[in-house]
Amino acid sequence: MRYVSTRGGIEPVSFSQAVMMGLATDGGLLLPESFPQIDEATLKQWAGLSFIELAVEVMYPFVGEDISRQELVDLVERSYASFTHPEVTPVVELGPLKILELFHGPTAAFKDVALQFLGNLFELLLERSGGRLNILGATSGDTGSAAIYGVRGQERIDIFILHPKGRVSPIQERQMTTVLDANVHNIAITGTFDDGQRIVKALFNDLEFKSEYTLGAVNSINWARILAQVVYYFYAWGRVSGGDVNHPVTFSVPTGNFGDIFAGYVAKRMGLPIERLILATNRNDILSRFVNSGVYSTGTVHPTISPSMDIQISSNFERYLYYLMDENPAAVKALMEQMNSEGRLEVPEEKRVEVNRLFYAAAVSEEETQSQIRETYEQTGYILDPHTAVGVHAARAFPGAVCLATAHPAKFGAAVKEAIGVESEPPPSLQGLMEKEARCAVLDADAAVIKAYMKSTLAN
Structure with missing residues (x-):
């Protein structure tokens, strides 16, 4: 399997090269040249596998040239050994509503599914090469802590994580800043998550700096993160359908950065019977506006009780755009250049119709989010976190949908307590x-400032 850029400016690279490159050197995102096609007999067989067994089967066609099957088995087993539920990502049924719980990892968020795997994958590749890696990432809440827990204490890796000061939940902040390992560097920027994401992309596009300091990506611009997330779509389908290939499933995905829902799109392209993908956003609705209008345009970032979705520029959207534009990198590059210069892009009407054949989108208000937490609790006793509540509310017109639970409700205690009183x-x-010692630098949201901080830190 070889990997290409959405913008067409690089020669195809191997899986290992794609993982270590993160963002393509032409500014695009990396994707496999093709998707393996899973036939009905294989789907039925996969439906009966454990999560660990299934992860190996799903991932192996994407990594097989670079990583042996046994190495992949070892990676997967090590990555999910820290999860507290034997199924890793269990499906909980609440009457017709089905919840895919993705928060049983070490930081109680869905990002653990991908970042425990990516951390171990980095370790394997660096041991082979004898090299070092400096990870740079931005977080709207959960990616940072999951990435930190994936690589903390590793000798060949330093990790720098940017988070928007005062715009993540107190627990999310403390999950990052109380990790005091020498290779962990937390930075609170005086800006938004989009500012952090912009800084990360700017430094990855500074090819001299990227090469000299061997930058690596943990944000969902890294293909390995998407790959790990594809697994739980197949797993949930198997648990809900019992392996009946004539039983399509609709998934509702609370999303801000388009990575989690893009993993569902990949599963669909591989042959998984997905009927609809419900794209659920909070009031930061750039993605739902695109699905409903064909126009992708930035707006103001509004702080909400579902802060991990407080995003206006969705870094994985470009990957979907590549397929929507018939895998034409020149068209993608032109659209992204238009986005950068004008703050908006628009696809033709026939493309918007194509989007609507698979995706349904809804933006959910703060009041609707809290009402959904309260309603679900009163009817079932189950507590939703605010992000999951956005997904559940968006799926109200789709009985039987599988809603992705992206975080444990205890990470957002204040919002939950306001909704249900406990x-x-x-x-x-x-x-x-909240009682542990914390360490964090506070810096301006400026690429030059972050670059200088990284150089100074790594020189010590």
């Missing part, structure tokens, strides 16, 4: 965080 009992990984 907080969720925190899992062991979240207990005592």
Whole structure:
């Protein structure tokens, strides 16, 4: 399997090269040249596999040239050993509503599914090459802590994570800043998540700096993150359908950066019977506006009770755009250049119709989010976190949909308590965080400032 850029400016690269490159050197995102096609007999067989077994089967066609099957088995087993549920990503049924719980990893968020794997993958590749890696990432809340827990203490890796000061939940902040390993560097920027994402892309596009300091990506611009997330779509389908290939499933995905829902799109392209993908946003609705109008245009970032979705520029959207534009990198490059210069892009009407054949989109208000938390709790006793509540509310017109639960409700205790009067009992990984020692630099949201900080830190 070889990987190409959405903008067509690089020669195809191997899986290992794609993982270590992160963002393509032409500014685009990396994608496989083709998707393996899964036939009905294989789908039926996969429906009965454990999560660990299934992860190996789903991932192997994408990595097989670079990583042996046994190495992949070892990677997968090591990556999910820290999850507290034996199924890793169980499906909970609440009457017709089905919840795919993705928060049983060490930081109680769905990002653990991908970042535990990516951290171990980085370690394997660096041991082979004898090299070092400096990870640079931006987080709207959960990516940072999951990435940090994936690589903390590793000898060949330093990690720099930017988060918007005061715009993540207190627990999300403490999950990052209380990790005091010498290779972990937390930076609170005086700006928004989009500012952090812009800085990360600017430094990755500074090819001299990227090469000299061997930058690596943990944001969902890294293809390996998308690949790991594809697995739980197949897993959930198997649990819900019992392996009946004539049983399509609709998934509702709370999303801001388009990575999690793009993994569902990949699963669909591979042959998984997905009927619809519900794209659920909060009031930061650039993605839902695109699905409903064909126009992708930036606006103001509004702080909400679902802060991990407080995003206006969705870094994975370009990957979907590549397929929407018939895998034409010149068309994608032109659209992204228009986006950069004008703050908007628009696809032709026939393309918008194509989008609507698979995607349904809804923007959910703060009041609707809190009402959904309260309603679900009163009817079932189950506590939704605010992001999952956005997905559940968006799926109200789709009985039987599988809603992705992206975080444990205890990570957003204040919002949950306001909705239902009580907080969720925190899992062991979240207990005592607010009393621990913390370490964090506060810097301007400026690429030159971050670059200088990284150079100074790595020189010590």
